[in-house]
Amino acid sequence: xxxxxxxxxxxxxxxxxxxxxxxxxxxxxxxxxxxxxxxxxxxxxxxxxxxxxxxxxxxxxxxxxxxxxxxxxxxxxxxxxxxxxxxxxxxxxxxxxxxxxxxxxxxxxxxxxxxxxxxxxxxxxxxxxxxxxxxxxxxxxxxxxxxxxxxxxxxxxxxxxxxxxxxxxxxxxxxxxxxxxxxxxxxxxxxxxxxxxxxxxxxxxxxxxxxxxxxxxxxxxxxxxxxxxxxxxxxxxxxxxxxxxxxxxxxxxxxxxxxxxxxx
Amino acid sequence: xxxxxxxxxxxxxxxxxxxxxxxxxxxxxxxxxxxxxxxxxxxxxxxxxxxxxxxxxxxxxxxxxxxxxxxxxxxxxxxxxxxxxxxxxxxxxxxxxxxxxxxxxxxxxxxxxxxxxxxxxxxxxxxxxxxxxxxxxxxxxxxxxxxxxxxxxxxxxxxxxxxxxxxxxxxxxxxxxxxxxxxxxxxxxxxxxxxxxxxxxxxxxxxxxxxxxxxxxxxxxxxxxxxxxxxxxxxxxxxxxxxxxxxxxxxxxxxxxxxxxxxxxxxxxxxxxxxxxxxxxxxxxxxxxxxxxxxxxxxxxxxxxxxxxxxxxxxxxxxxxxxxxxxxxxxxxxxxxxxxxxxxxxxxxxxxxxxxxxxxxxxxxxxxxxxxxxxxxxxxxxxxxxxxxxxxxxxxxxxxxxxxxxxxxxxxxxxxxxxxxxxxxxxxxxxxxxxxxxxxxxxxxxxxxxxxxxxxxxxxxxxxxxxxxxxxxxxxxxxxxxxxxxxxxxxxxxxxxxxxxxxxxxxxxxxxxxxxxxxxxxxx
Numbered sequence: 167x168x169x170x171x172x173x174x175x176x177x178x179x180x181x182x183x184x185x186x187x188x189x190x191x192x193x194x195x196x197x198x199x200x201x202x203x204x205x206x207x208x209x210x211x212x213x214x215x216x217x218x219x220x221x222x223x224x225x226x227x228x229x230x231x232x233x234x235x236x237x238x239x240x241x242x243x244x245x246x247x248x249x250x251x252x253x254x255x256x257x258x259x260x261x262x263x264x265x266x267x268x269x270x271x272x273x274x275x276x277x278x279x280x281x282x283x284x285x286x287x288x289x290x291x292x293x294x295x296x297x298x299x300x301x302x303x304x305x306x307x308x309x310x311x312x313x314x315x316x317x318x319x320x321x322x323x324x325x326x327x328x329x330x331x332x333x334x335x336x337x338x339x340x341x342x343x344x345x346x347x348x349x350x351x352x353x354x355x356x357x358x359x360x361x362x363x364x365x366x367x368x369x370x371x372x373x374x375x376x377x378x379x380x381x382x383x384x385x386x387x388x389x390x391x392x393x394x395x396x397x398x399x400x401x402x403x404x405x406x407x408x409x410x411x412x413x414x415x416x417x418x419x420x421x422x423x424x425x426x427x428x429x430x
Numbered sequence: 431x432x433x434x435x436x437x438x439x440x441x442x443x444x445x446x447x448x449x450x451x452x453x454x455x456x457x458x459x460x461x462x463x464x465x466x467x468x469x470x471x472x473x474x475x476x477x478x479x480x481x482x483x484x485x486x487x488x489x490x491x492x493x494x495x496x497x498x499x500x501x502x503x504x505x506x507x508x509x510x511x512x513x514x515x516x517x518x519x520x521x522x523x524x525x526x527x528x529x530x531x532x533x534x535x536x537x538x539x540x541x542x543x544x545x546x547x548x549x550x551x552x553x554x555x556x557x558x559x560x561x562x563x564x565x566x567x568x569x570x571x572x573x574x575x576x577x578x579x580x581x582x583x584x585x586x587x588x589x590x591x592x593x594x595x596x597x598x599x600x601x602x603x604x605x606x607x608x609x610x611x612x613x614x615x616x617x618x619x620x621x622x623x624x625x626x627x628x629x630x631x632x633x634x635x636x637x638x639x640x641x642x643x644x645x646x647x648x649x650x651x652x653x654x655x656x657x658x659x660x661x662x663x664x665x666x667x668x669x670x671x672x673x674x675x676x677x678x679x680x681x682x683x684x685x686x687x688x689x690x691x692x693x694x695x696x697x698x699x700x701x702x703x704x705x706x707x708x709x710x711x712x713x714x715x716x717x718x719x720x721x722x723x724x725x726x727x728x729x730x731x732x733x734x735x736x737x738x739x740x741x742x743x744x745x746x747x748x749x750x751x752x753x754x755x756x757x758x759x760x761x762x763x764x765x766x767x768x769x770x771x772x773x774x775x776x777x778x779x780x781x782x783x784x785x786x787x788x789x790x791x792x793x794x795x796x797x798x799x800x801x802x803x804x805x806x807x808x809x810x811x812x813x814x815x816x817x818x819x820x821x822x823x824x825x826x827x828x829x830x831x832x833x834x835x836x837x838x839x840x841x842x843x844x845x846x847x848x849x850x851x852x853x854x855x856x857x858x859x860x861x862x863x864x865x866x867x868x869x870x871x872x873x874x875x876x877x878x879x880x881x882x883x884x885x886x887x888x889x890x891x892x893x894x895x896x897x898x899x900x901x902x903x904x905x906x907x908x909x910x911x912x913x914x915x916x917x918x919x920x921x922x923x924x925x926x927x928x929x930x931x932x933x934x935x936x937x938x939x940x941x942x943x944x945x946x947x948x949x950x951x952x953x954x
Contacts, residue, residue, distance in 0.1 A: 222916075275587065281768055
């Protein structure tokens with residue numbers, strides 16, 4: 167091969183070699199989440215509008231407080247304020263890396279805090295289109311490595327007018343029930359605009375769309391999330407009513423006592 | 431408490447109807463940061479009986495107002511209104527705190543009315559309140575503080591049937607002790623100033639215990655009667671066995687209105703490494719489970735002569751099931767933990783002097799009454815030789831219907847979430863540790879509680895099967911039911927209650943009470 171030919175190949179290949187890989191994009195996103203977008207505690211008021219296939223809707227309103235601890239431990243407490251039948255119900259979880267969470271449930275009709283199993287991964291979260299496993303995936307996906315899921319860049323697409331990287335994550339871990347997850351990350355802010363969870367079929371099992379992204383401090387928060395289960399014809403709209411970060415929530419806010427006493 | 435009829439009707443009906451007009455609301459009191467939140471439900475229950483005693487359609491409403499006055503102060507008021515249901519020939523009124531037998535419909539009840547003050551690690555709650563002790567499903571053995579309304583004991587949810595009691599509850603939340611891996615430590619001291627009994631069904635009602643009602647006829651043999659008459663010197667020849675119909679009445683007898691007639695209770699709880707949750711309990715005070723005594727007498731039938739020319743004796747026995755109060759002592763403990771998908775719960779309670787229902791027919795059997803027959807006959811007919819013979823009355827000495835016993839009650843159970851199903855198995859046992867008469871419970875009395883639940887259609891449809899089997903008495907009940915939730919406010923429930931077993935068992939005595947239940951609830 168002549169020197170001229172080598173130079174030509176290098177020139178043609180340059181755009182490709184210079185482009186970011188999916189892994190680099192994901193690492194950049196993780197760096198942002200661990201850097202300027204990092205938070206230690208979060209308090210949110212959320213409303214879930216759950217639609218069935220016939221168009222009937224139900225509502226769940228809840229207040230969620232979370233606090234992160236060293237060694238990837240996390241405590242969360244949730245209080246339901248609507249509908250009336252679940253009003254006053256509370257849920258407390260201590261999540262640990264590598265072992266099941268400790269969980270407690272407070273049911274106002276029982277007036278008791280009860281320890282419950284964490285073996286709920288495939289159960290629907292309060293009747294929504296999200297399972298507990300989906301919530302785990304959404305929480306931990308940012309820190310996945312290539313050992314958890316192999317990433318590949320599928321190109322670029324526009325979602326709701328926002329230019330996005332399209333990244334495919336092929337699950338490698340047995341405990342991830344989905345075969346692959348396709349992620350549309352905003353090119354500018356690296357905020358997911360859409361996620362599709364696939365099983366064996368070409369159609370996604372779940373489709374999550376995030377809109378109305380607003381910055382709370384330096385942290386971008388999707389104020390509207392739509393979760394669809396196409397095969398079932400059901401969907402859940404999650405609306406963030408209020409979000410606060412880094413309020414120095416006290417450890418006492420994540421106790422059985424707090425669960426029993428309800429939201430302050 | 432019977433108040434003016436018109437007033438009671440107005441209050442009771444207002445409590446039944448008013449919540450239906452109210453929607454959940456949270457109101458901020460102007461000029462303050464205080465919030466008042468209203469919530470509650472209107473519940474209608476209809477029962478299709480399968481041959482047993484009837485039960486009218488009924489409605490229950492609950493209206494709760496929770497006021498968050500400040501970070502320290504909360505106030506709660508909950509009222510319950512009821513109309514229809516198992517009551518027969520009821521009168522309108524307000525439920526009393528001190529009467530065991532109440533036949534009130536429409537009724538109004540102050541179920542909760544308390545104020546709570548939090549200061550640091552201390553919490554003081556005073557007023558009418560309900561307590562929930564124990565970790566087991568069904569009826570936790572240590573859950574003795576709050577009495578229950580037992581007019582409809584199997585269909586109505588256990589916690590919803592609890593009656594609020596006046597009490598002062600002081601709780602201290604202690605800081606964790608890392609060296610012992612202890613956290614969530616709390617110590618509660620409860621003082622209950624007056625005894626509040628449970629509410630029991632009346633004789634005419636569907637859920638009056640048939641084992642007690644079964645003693646509606648007492649037969650004394652001809653030979654025994656003749657011997658007693660001869661011994662009393664009464665010149666009459668009895669031609670046949672004497673059959674004495676028993677006429678049942680229930681009678682209230684309010685507990686002593688003394689401060690020392692109340693209860694003292696203590697609870698210490700915590701968690702070991704957030705893995706094992708535990709509690710210790712101590713209770714000394716009035717028993718909150720059913721307690722009553724039988725007061726019986728025999729009298730000659732009104733309008734008839736005691737002795738007939740054909741050698742028969744016309745008698746009947748007015749019998750009063752009278753409210754009674756006994757002080758019990760209970761020490762107990764419970765614990766729960768999780769192994770993977772399995773949640774385990776265990777509980778134990780030791781009771782001193784707790785009243786347990788006897789087999790009532792034992793009290794009126796010939797063997798039990800035999801030694802007393804001469805005395806009864808002597809008292810009854812002592813002056814029968816007067817001209818004309820005077821009708822007599824004689825008390826019938828009966829043993830205690832609820833003798834006080836020492837027992838150990840314990841249970842262990844677990845649930846396991848698998849494939850969306852939540853099966854639960856639990857074994858409970860009551861063991862008498864002293865000598866005493868035959869009780870309605872076997873000794874030991876072992877029960878298996880089994881249930882399984884599954885939600886479908888985005889949690890809108892829930893199917894549940896619940897059943898209890900008492901091994902020694904071979905008694906059981908099953909209550910499968912389906913619940914459908916429509917929108918955010920409505921719940922519809924259909925169920926079937928099937929009961930089987932012998933008359934001399936706590937569950938089996940209701941074997942004629944099989945029923946289909948239809949319930950609709952609007953929550954706000």
